[in-house]
Amino acid sequence: MQNQLKIYNTLTGEKEVFQSILENQVGMYVCGPTVYSDVHLGNCRTFISFDMIYRYLLHLGYKVRYVRNITDAGHLENDADEGEDKISKKARLESLEPMEIVQKYTTGFHEIMAKFNALPPSIEPTATGHIIEQIEIVQEIINKGLAYESNGSVYFDVETYNQENDYGTLSKRKIEDLISGTRDLDGQSEKRSPLDFALWKKASPSHIMRWPSPWSLGFPGWHLECTAMSHKYLGAQFDIHGGGMDLKFPHHECEIAQAKSFTGTNPVNYWMHTNMLTLNGKKMSKSTGNNLLPDELFSGDTTLLEKGFHPMVARFFMMQAHYRSELDFSFEALTASEKGFHKLMQGVKDLELLSTKEASTEDVDGLISSFYAAMNDDFNTPVLIAQLFEAVTIINKVKDGKSSLSKDDLNNLKSTMNALVFDVLGLNYIDVSDDSKLSSAMEIILELRKNARENKNWEISDLIRDKLNEAGIAVKDGKDGTSWSVNS
Incomplete structure (x- = not known):
């Protein structure tokens, strides 16, 4: 089954047969949360999707090193190179230490992921725990002539990099278009070009989080942390890098440029991105009130839902859409998904009670092959779930005496369905009765x-x-x- 797995690679825009760099071992890095507020459902969908991918790779027999970072420094407002650090701002507003904010929201993130039955990653490094590694990378990029210091800050020189490389290779953007779409520098900017991005920022007197460096007391750029941590734990080249589609540009684009400048090689073989969530057909937004937090989804304590839904129903709902497709949350859709979830759980329960006959009247081998055909086609969980419901139909026919399964076929169906429903889709059993x-x-x-x-x-x-x-x-x-x- 391993050699049949195809993954959609954002870098090439095609589905490619998956081949790990090290045989039977997979290195996977997923951009984790910035811990300054409650985790939102869009984040949850990304991490649940990659949890499913992690689970399936394990199911196929791969040894997976799954690294998911915690962003606890350097992420400025509006994903820019100016403004206030999001965690520093939250700490200032609440009169707390930044690490109190980090601990509070990291704990909350872990609690939500546990409710969704997401497996913990192999390694969960923090940006603040890797300042030395980030400084070393900045210095090496400067040494190679691809970054420059300006008033205590260090910026990546995009145009110089682009002379021998292709900045925009992931997002399919041309540097000429990017330049024409930016404003001219007003003479006050530290940057040589509007496209240049910060590798290290000099801290203002009011900035709480700061570290010594050869250039200034300051803090690392947001893009740099992932390059430092992925390189440390997965090496100069690794298999899969994932995140939400909103990170494709500029974050992942900058990661490629940084890593290639530092190591001289393309860092990632397969770039994967999850799509966005909407709510009642509209973009989720705190400012408009069209927003739903995970605990509100579970409890129903919101005007947007008539009742709450179990985390397993919510996870099942997310699995009913392909990770690359847009997914709309609505009360009606969740209610329909809840019914489907209960139907599947009842089918799994009934499967354990079926009796066997000498011969099967059902093509169990063909059905199981369809399960894996779906998952091997870029982790197509909605098609897998449709095939699982076909299995439930067969289970009900056998239960009613309208069909039969041999002992071998029944045992094969039991082991495969249990593995895919619980181990791969990550659902927990809920007794429908x-x-x-x-x-x-x-x-x-x-x-x-x-x-x-x-x-x-x-x-x-x-x-x-x-x-x-x-x-x-x-x-x-x-x-x-x-x-x-x-x-x-």
């Missing part, structure tokens, strides 16, 4: 609460709500009635 019983009980409880509210017995109404909340069940009153959800 228990959920059904809970739903029936909640209907009775909410009917009693409704009667109390109609009789203006607010004390009983509030008591029922509060006791349910203590038991981990959130009750939400809305214009369309009362809904409930299990807190994760």
